Amino acid sequence: xxxxxxxxxxxxxxxxxxxxxxxxxxxxxxxxxxxxxxxxxxxxxxxxxxxxxxxxxxxxxxxxxxxxxxxxxxxxxxxxxxxxxxxxxxxxxxxxx
Numbered sequence: 001x002x003x004x005x006x007x008x009x010x011x012x013x014x015x016x017x018x019x020x021x022x023x024x025x026x027x028x029x030x031x032x033x034x035x036x037x038x039x040x041x042x043x044x045x046x047x048x049x050x051x052x053x054x055x056x057x058x059x060x061x062x063x064x065x066x067x068x069x070x071x072x073x074x075x076x077x078x079x080x081x082x083x084x085x086x087x088x089x090x091x092x093x094x095x096x097x
Contacts, residue, residue, distance in 0.1 A: 021066030022093040033094040034058035040071045041086050046079035048072055054088055067091055 026032050037055035040048050051071040056064040071089075 019093075021063050021070070024066075025060050025063050026095060029060065030095060032058070032060060032063075034060075034063070035090055035092045036064045036067050037088055037090045038068055038071045039086065039088045040074070041084045042074075042076050042080060043084045044079045044081065046076040048074045048076075049084075050086075055090075063093065 022032070034057040035055065036053055036058065038051060039054040040051040042048055048071060051068045053064040053068050058064060
């Protein structure tokens with residue numbers, strides 16, 4: 001198994017944005033909760049491609065679609081050497097109590 005280290009992180013602006021995806025839909029359904037596991041490929045140039053919802057427990061597809069679109073905007077610096085790397089990252093959302 002090839003190993004790779006990077007400064008690839010879910011940075012603050014993205015974390016705020018993925019919350020906005022959920023908050024927007026929460027206004028229509030106060031009980032909305034679930035998990036979106038996003039699978040994506042980090043290419044050797046640090047760009048992200050092939051993002052998709054590998055798992056979506058929401059009855060609402062809008063949250064998953066929004067989070068997947070945000071994943072495509074991620075960048076890693078540096079990218080992996082020797083080939084692309086596939087990740088899965090879970091996002092779990094529930095209303096604040």
